[in-house]
Amino acid sequence: MHATGGPAARPTSRDVARAAGVSQSTVSLVLGGKWTGRVSPATAAVVQDAAGRLGYRPNRAARSLRLGTARTVLFLVPSIVPFFGAVYDGAARVAARHGFGVVLYPWPDGAGPAGSPFAASEEAIDGVLVSSVGPDVPAGFGGLPLVLLDSDPAGPVPTVAFAVEDGMRAVVAHLAALGHRRFGHVAAALDQWTFHARGAALAAAVDALPGGSWTRAAAALDVAAARDAAGALLDGPSRPTALVCDDDVMAAGAYKAARLRGLAVPGDVSVTGFDDEQLATALEPELTTVRLPAGDLGARGMTALLDLLDGRRPASVALPGALVVRASTAPPR
């Protein structure tokens, strides 16, 4: 009982030192872990005991100031959706293993580093991970080490991407094997590399197909916009027998467009998605789509960033996806 109501403030290393009867430097030495040969095991034990008893935890601001490092990286994502949650998990797991924290920041419009949300956490970070950016790659990020995810691996910045071309090629091959020749591409009107790549890969794959042809309609990444875009394709001069969508959400819109016209999926028109989100199995019929290893993306990206922080220069890589065939694709009528 401290009748005086002593200071209940958070203990500092000096408080621990006082409690252990040693100097502050000794505390720092012991708790820093590098004390072999400098402090006797007995004293170290006393210090550790005192620290535990007081519930001491080092002040992060002071440590950052002293070391010039925060052991924290910033993770910028275009939106708060489960896909990026999975990416985050992968990244955070690797980071934790190295004593780093990961701060998640939604960064919708791809505004520059001066964008106000970023400015808020500007200085307490050692590196940046940015996911799903467009072709105007931020070459450097305020001078901070930078790794891109799900972006153009051919750029100057180290990047971990998906092998989008392979995924799209697998989609087209699957549909072609079923007998489809006329494709409609329901494209996402977002300026992100991954969507540019999906579009280019589709075009290349269909063009390489004897008798293959395709049309395209772009829309915002939501159900209603995708429904209208898919409708425009279905109403076009030569109706596609398969709608290839840039994303599972857009595929939901394609379903709606088909139903509105009395067309059955997959009887009258096949539909494919991309990403394999939870939605894919919520839809009826369940959606044929491409599963992307989101956790791996985060893990590999964080590994690359940590390499960069250590002065090594990581190479860009592309992770393979996998076609998941469900019930939304069938031979054309």
Place this chain on the structure above:
Amino acid sequence: MHATGGPAARPTSRDVARAAGVSQSTVSLVLGGKWTGRVSPATAAVVQDAAGRLGYRPNRAARSLRLGTARTVLFLVPSIVPFFGAVYDGAARVAARHGFGVVLYPWPDGAGPAGSPFAASEEAIDGVLVSSVGPDVPAGFGGLPLVLLDSDPAGPVPTVAFAVEDGMRAVVAHLAALGHRRFGHVAAALDQWTFHARGAALAAAVDALPGGSWTRAAAALDVAAARDAAGALLDGPSRPTALVCDDDVMAAGAYKAARLRGLAVPGDVSVTGFDDEQLATALEPELTTVRLPAGDLGARGMTALLDLLDGRRPASVALPGALVVRASTAPPR
């Protein structure tokens, strides 16, 4: 041209002072904004110009250390889904207006403050916002100011919640008006206040209904689990004519269970959701559900937390939701 390749390191306030020909304190005063009557406008202009030219931005760690405050709050969410993205946006908007940043942290299992992900960012924060927790409310959060979101407003901690009871009552009233009397509750098996409240509200509303009866099946918050739970209800001794689901995702599972049994929605069985996520309009038929003002939740929660930081004690409030009637509800056969 500095032929010597001078230090390209980030400039400090002392560098600015040197460039402006004043002392470091003057720089700090000017840039701090509180210089009226202490510094002449002419000098202030010179300082601001120099700071701009050098691209000076204050070191956050040093400022935190000096002020004992980080102007940053931690926002813990159970999962990375669009709903919490909207909550975050509301919170971040209010925070930015007061010069605060918001750090988002996924906190899946509701582990204690000692949970490793939290520990990583432990010290650079002034307060905590926690969303959607269970009954074992963390009374204090390592001594940090705390506000709960979407949690029990009757607890000791200031809380901003939704008026879940009203929402669920509206659902039951809507279905009752259509003629439904036998309800099935597809419940989320998560230990969060909001789901407990939804269940209790449903029971109360149906029990108050003459001739009303209900059964319940709980499941994890995913499509497949909900499908099985809903199936169990539909296969029960007295088949419900309406399935009330704790969440839109579970409603998708209810759709599947109905289809598997050859039952039409809403012809043979009505289905309702909760939250009004994007999924609600992706489903066929579109889902009758309860829209919750997620952005407001974040904004009000942040306002309450800022009040708390200022020494005021905010009151707990509950925000009203709104029933959105779509195509998944109809009179029973």
Place this chain on the structure above:
DNA sequence: ACCGGCGAGTCATACGTATTACTTGATGCG
């Protein structure tokens, strides 16, 4: 002529940590 007061800055310091350089007493060795 002297002093109070004020405008315009500067000096010095503290925040809490990590680390380098130093002290101190004991021991080993020739």
Place this chain on the structure above:
DNA sequence: CGCATCAAGTAATACGTATGACTCGCCGGT
């Protein structure tokens, strides 16, 4: 015995900022 070595720890310092205490002219009033 004298000196180097060593173990065990401590004193001092720097990181970059914000701010209370202080200085230094200068002007107005009596």
